[in-house]
Amino acid sequence: MIESLNQAFCALPGVGKKTAQRFVYHLLERDRNGGFELAKALVDAMEHVKHCASCRTLSEKELCNICTNNNRTSTQLCIVETPTDIHAIEQSGAYKGKYFVLSGYLSPIDGIGAAELGLDELEQKLRTQSVEEIILATNATIEGEVTAHYISNMCKQFNIRITRIAHGIPIGGELEYADINTIAHALSGRKDYD
Known part of the structure; x- marks a missing residue:
C-alpha cells in the first residue's frame, strides 16, 4: 500500500x-x-473538472469563466499550449480577449497531430465566429514554432490578422546571461522606441 x-x-x-x-x-x-x-x-x-466546451481549458462548468465573461472581446483569440499558459497571461492583466487551448503541440513522432490538438475545432470556430485576430502564444521551442506555423497557415484562408507574442530578453534580464537564440529573437522582434 x-x-x-x-x-x-x-x-x-x-x-x-x-x-x-x-x-x-x-x-x-x-x-x-x-x-x-x-x-x-x-x-x-x-x-x-472537465474541458470548457469553447476554449478547451479546465473548468468545473460547461463553459469557463473567461468564455462566459461578456466584458472580454471575442474578436481576439489567443492560442496557448496549456491551461497554465492562460493563468500566466491572465496574471499580467494585459489581455482582454478569449483563448483556445491546444493541450500540447504538434509532434508527429509522438503521434500528436492536428486532431489531437483540436485544430479541427479551432478551424470550425474560425468559420463560424467573427474572429479578427489570432495571437499565437505557443512556447518558443521547435515544437511550439512548428505548431504556430501550422496554425498560421490554417488561419490564412480566413483573412484573419495573425500575430505572435514577442520573445526575447525579460525585464530585469542581462544580455550576458541570455542564450544566442533568445538574443536573436529579441533582435528580430524589435520595435520602434518612443
Missing part, C-alpha cells in the same frame, strides 16, 4: 522516488488529516 502511494506521487511531473517517499511519510506520520483532505480534493477534481 505504501509502495503504491509512492508510485502514485511519482506520476506527478518533477516528483522522483525520494520526493514521493517524503510526501508519503509526511502524510502518514504527521498529517493524516491533510492526507484525507488531499484525497478528497483529488477525487472531487477528477470527477468534476
Whole structure:
C-alpha cells in the first residue's frame, strides 16, 4: 500500500522516488488529516473538472469563466499550449480577449497531430465566429514554432490578422546571461522606441 502511494506521487511531473517517499511519510506520520483532505480534493477534481466546451481549458462548468465573461472581446483569440499558459497571461492583466487551448503541440513522432490538438475545432470556430485576430502564444521551442506555423497557415484562408507574442530578453534580464537564440529573437522582434 505504501509502495503504491509512492508510485502514485511519482506520476506527478518533477516528483522522483525520494520526493514521493517524503510526501508519503509526511502524510502518514504527521498529517493524516491533510492526507484525507488531499484525497478528497483529488477525487472531487477528477470527477468534476472537465474541458470548457469553447476554449478547451479546465473548468468545473460547461463553459469557463473567461468564455462566459461578456466584458472580454471575442474578436481576439489567443492560442496557448496549456491551461497554465492562460493563468500566466491572465496574471499580467494585459489581455482582454478569449483563448483556445491546444493541450500540447504538434509532434508527429509522438503521434500528436492536428486532431489531437483540436485544430479541427479551432478551424470550425474560425468559420463560424467573427474572429479578427489570432495571437499565437505557443512556447518558443521547435515544437511550439512548428505548431504556430501550422496554425498560421490554417488561419490564412480566413483573412484573419495573425500575430505572435514577442520573445526575447525579460525585464530585469542581462544580455550576458541570455542564450544566442533568445538574443536573436529579441533582435528580430524589435520595435520602434518612443
